[in-house]
Amino acid sequence: MAARKLSLKQKYGHFTRGLDWEPSYQKKEDIFPFASYEGIKVHDWDAWEDPFKLTMDAYWKFQAEKERKLYAVIDSMAQNNGQLGITDARYLNAVKIFIQGVTPLEYQAHRHFAHLARHLPGAGLRVAAQMQSIDELRHCQTQIHTISHYNKYFDGIHDFTHMHDRLWYLSVPKSFFDDATSAGPFEFLTAISFAFEYVLTNLLFVPFMSGAAYNGDMATVTFGFSAQSDESRHMTLGLEAVRFLLEQDEANVPIVQGWIDKWFWRGYRLLSLVGMMMDYMLPKKVMSWSEAWESYYEEAGGALFADLARYGIREPKYAEVAKAEKGHVSHQVWSIFYNYAQAAAVHTWDVDDQHLAWLREKYPDTFEQTYQPRYLAWRKQAEEGQRFYNNGLPMLCQVCQIPMAFTEVGDPGTISFRVSEHAGDKYHTCSDGCKDIFDHEPEKYVQAWLPVHQIFQGNCGGATLPEVLDWYHINQGADNLDYVGSPEEAQWNKWMEGRRPAMPIAAE
Amino acid sequence: MAVASLKPGYAGPTRDRVDNFHGAQLVYVHWEEHLNFCAAITLPLPADTPFDALAGEILPSLYAADPDWADVDLGAARWMLDGRDWSPEPGRSIGEQGVGHKSLIRFWTAPAGNA
Numbered sequence: 001m002a003a004r005k006l007s008l009k010q011k012y013g014h015f016t017r018g019l020d021w022e023p024s025y026q027k028k029e030d031i032f033p034f035a036s037y038e039g040i041k042v043h044d045w046d047a048w049e050d051p052f053k054l055t056m057d058a059y060w061k062f063q064a065e066k067e068r069k070l071y072a073v074i075d076s077m078a079q080n081n082g083q084l085g086i087t088d089a090r091y092l093n094a095v096k097i098f099i100q101g102v103t104p105l106e107y108q109a110h111r112h113f114a115h116l117a118r119h120l121p122g123a124g125l126r127v128a129a130q131m132q133s134i135d136e137l138r139h140c141q142t143q144i145h146t147i148s149h150y151n152k153y154f155d156g157i158h159d160f161t162h163m164h165d166r167l168w169y170l171s172v173p174k175s176f177f178d179d180a181t182s183a184g185p186f187e188f189l190t191a192i193s194f195a196f197e198y199v200l201t202n203l204l205f206v207p208f209m210s211g212a213a214y215n216g217d218m219a220t221v222t223f224g225f226s227a228q229s230d231e232s233r234h235m236t237l238g239l240e241a242v243r244f245l246l247e248q249d250e251a252n253v254p255i256v257q258g259w260i261d262k263w264f265w266r267g268y269r270l271l272s273l274v275g276m277m278m279d280y281m282l283p284k285k286v287m288s289w290s291e292a293w294e295s296y297y298e299e300a301g302g303a304l305f306a307d308l309a310r311y312g313i314r315e316p317k318y319a320e321v322a323k324a325e326k327g328h329v330s331h332q333v334w335s336i337f338y339n340y341a342q343a344a345a346v347h348t349w350d351v352d353d354q355h356l357a358w359l360r361e362k363y364p365d366t367f368e369q370t371y372q373p374r375y376l377a378w379r380k381q382a383e384e385g386q387r388f389y390n391n392g393l394p395m396l397c398q399v400c401q402i403p404m405a406f407t408e409v410g411d412p413g414t415i416s417f418r419v420s421e422h423a424g425d426k427y428h429t430c431s432d433g434c435k436d437i438f439d440h441e442p443e444k445y446v447q448a449w450l451p452v453h454q455i456f457q458g459n460c461g462g463a464t465l466p467e468v469l470d471w472y473h474i475n476q477g478a479d480n481l482d483y484v485g486s487p488e489e490a491q492w493n494k495w496m497e498g499r500r501p502a503m504p505i506a507a508e
Numbered sequence: 509m510a511v512a513s514l515k516p517g518y519a520g521p522t523r524d525r526v527d528n529f530h531g532a533q534l535v536y537v538h539w540e541e542h543l544n545f546c547a548a549i550t551l552p553l554p555a556d557t558p559f560d561a562l563a564g565e566i567l568p569s570l571y572a573a574d575p576d577w578a579d580v581d582l583g584a585a586r587w588m589l590d591g592r593d594w595s596p597e598p599g600r601s602i603g604e605q606g607v608g609h610k611s612l613i614r615f616w617t618a619p620a621g622n623a
Contacts (some may be wrong), residue, residue: 033514037512037513037514039557052537061521104576126538187584215604307569334545335546336546339545339546339547346511364512374543374544378543378544381575386573387575388544390546390570390573391550391569391570391573392543392545392550392551393538393549393550394547394548394549395536395548395549395612396536396550396551403546404548405543405546405547413541413543413549415538415543415548417548417614419590419591419612423522425522425525425526425610426590426608427525427610428536428612433545443510443511443519443520444522446522446523447521447523447525448574449523450524452550453524453534453550455532456529456532456550457528457529458530
């Protein structure tokens with residue numbers, strides 16, 4: 001008689017709960033040393049419901065199918081000079097930000113979900129964490145393979161892991177993830193799986209993947225599709241994990257709320273880089289940062305937190321500040337990059353009239369009043385041969401590590417300065433959100449590796465800009481400075497000669 | 509509040525202790541109402557730096573990138589040190605006048621033509 005086939009549910013049961021056992025000669029707390037110190041109480045790990053019930057054999061099958069499709073597209077891109085299909089070489093700066101800033105985080109996520117797959121006491125959650133760990137490694141690899149095609153033809157991509165560990169603006173995503181991986185397992189789950197992957201992820205992936213689609217970057221679009229079904233699994237894990245913690249014990253509610261407040265704000269600050277990319281780096285726009293924030297946070301997040309209210313969870317503290325700032329942050333971050341284009345591995349440029357018109361239309365209450373005059377003054381200086389550069393190094397926020405360029409709510413002319421005292425030293429932060437995070441755990445944030453301070457301590461290759469840029473592995477004169485006048489621009493224009501009537505310009 | 513940690517009494521190195529800056533201390537300066545300079549600027553300055561040197565040499569080296577700077581009269585500027593009004597004396601050192609490690613100096617200059 002042929003062997004009876006197991007149902008999916010039975011199979012899943014064997015693969016997860018069936019592989020778990022009650023320890024007999026070691027104490028559970030010795031086996032899972034990270035499980036209790038954060039104060040989270042779990043009474044019944046079996047109450048964890050697995051939303052996807054994915055078994056390893058099915059997982060390999062699905063992923064292999066997606067890989068085959070992705071690598072077919074990557075091959076075709078390589079064979080057909082796919083890089084010539086993008087709208088304009090300025091677009092590549094979005095890809096550079098992605099590979100320098102996001103891809104290394106995928107690898108960090110891979111490592112830390114592997115850690116959770118070992119250290120969470122519940123077998124169901126461990127299996128989910130293990131699959132996510134493998135997903136994240138796959139995302140990291142497929143991003144590297146996809147973008148390596150552009151690395152053959154464009155600057156700033158060649159040494160992204162080295163740059164991620166050293167560059168001033170990349171310390172923003174790096175320190176974000178370091179903060180999460182140095183937290184306990186439940187804070188990490190709330191930070192990455194819930195606050196980032198569930199609440200804010202659309203603000204990361206939609207702009208990059210739609211931006212890629214709008215700008216002719218088929219490779220990145222295909223990578224996005226390949227990751228999409230994984231992402232929906234990750235989002236569900238995030239939501240279910242937080243619900244599980246909230247249902248297990250009432251005492252978990254204030255702890256989880258504190259993490260939601262913190263990681264909403266950290267994620268929001270990190271995404272200001274994405275806002276800048278959307279509003280400035282895409283030759284053909286998807287939507288403005290402000291519009292994205294409205295639909296992906298204010299509407300979707302509003303519904304989510306209304307739903308979580310029955311557990312006693314409220315909207316993240318300072319969500320109102322984020323709402324009030326949405327007409328400003330992307331412009332303020334672009335100003336940072338324009339100030340320091342000499343020290344970045346992305347290009348900046350004069351914002352041309354068509355883009356100015358688009359920005360006026362998308363930001364009717366803020367752009368023309370505050371930012372357009374600044375850009376026009378910079379344009380005038382550049383036309384006079386005095387391209388404006390900031391010759392000093394910026395003051396950084398101790399928590400988010402972004403140069404302190406953000407202004408007070410309702411007063412776009414005044415920088416928002418906050419300061420705390422700890423053990424006799426001052427610590428400066430950019431906002432009430434970042435100050436709260438510092439004040440809650442000063443012992444953690446006094447250790448922040450702030451790139452500007454490290455330069456002045458003599459830890460970054462030398463005291464002069466060229467020495468520091470060498471230490472960053474920035475190929476000077478190619479990776480940095482303005483797009484106009486760059487080798488990348490010269491190459492692009494040469495490729496486009498005879499192919500296109502004129503450089504396409506974006507704003508719709 | 510203390511960090512929730514596996515071992516009680518968790519602490520790590522304070523990365524930016526003043527001793528790490530080779531005799532200097534960090535001072536942040538910010539020219540208000542000129543956000544073409546996107547943020548305050550970080551300077552490593554010894555405490556015995558005369559205020560004169562800061563105002564007469566260092567600030568111009570940073571801010572002359574703005575054409576407005578040529579018309580600025582720093583003698584008429586309004587100063588703020590760490591959130592308090594401040595009346596710096598040109599001949600004395602910044603350290604003697606209350607500027608410490610990671611102090612923030614903000615200053616307002618009259619708009620050009622109004623000075």
